[in-house]
Amino acid sequence: MINGRPLNADRQNAILFKLMTYTGREHRCGTTQRYVSTGTCVHCARLLSAEKREARKVLRAQAKAEAASITIILDDISAETITAFMGEDPINYDHEAALDSAEHVVAEMVDEELAEADRFSQSIDDIM
Numbered sequence: 001m002i003n004g005r006p007l008n009a010d011r012q013n014a015i016l017f018k019l020m021t022y023t024g025r026e027h028r029c030g031t032t033q034r035y036v037s038t039g040t041c042v043h044c045a046r047l048l049s050a051e052k053r054e055a056r057k058v059l060r061a062q063a064k065a066e067a068a069s070i071t072i073i074l075d076d077i078s079a080e081t082i083t084a085f086m087g088e089d090p091i092n093y094d095h096e097a098a099l100d101s102a103e104h105v106v107a108e109m110v111d112e113e114l115a116e117a118d119r120f121s122q123s124i125d126d127i128m
């Protein structure tokens with residue numbers, strides 16, 4: 001605490017000056033900067049969102065690699081097999097389109113997983 005003011009004065013001042021953060025009670029991570037709106041620890045919130053960004057990147061890269069390997073399998077199937085199986089002209093088979101749709105499906109699965117993770121961390125934030 002600076003100047004011996006009560007802790008809440010920092011938040012009051014921050015609200016007054018329309019600041020995003022104020023100096024609050026020390027969090028278990030050892031920092032005191034908190035968001036005015038929610039009172040959550042700035043340090044931990046930033047750490048968490050950076051982790052989420054990284055996780056998203058890794059999952060997206062995995063999704064891309066997975067989608068690519070699926071379409072490589074499709075490419076390996078001979079045109080005759082596709083024709084026999086689908087009863088369609090294999091000339092219509094478009095590798096890029098197949099890759100796009102496979103990526104799209106996997107990306108949607110990733111988004112669902114991340115949304116679930118977001119809901120989970122939000123419920124932790126509510127407890128803090």
Ligand SMILES: [Zn+2]
Pocket residue numbers: 027028029030031041042043044045
């Ligand atoms: Zn913290």
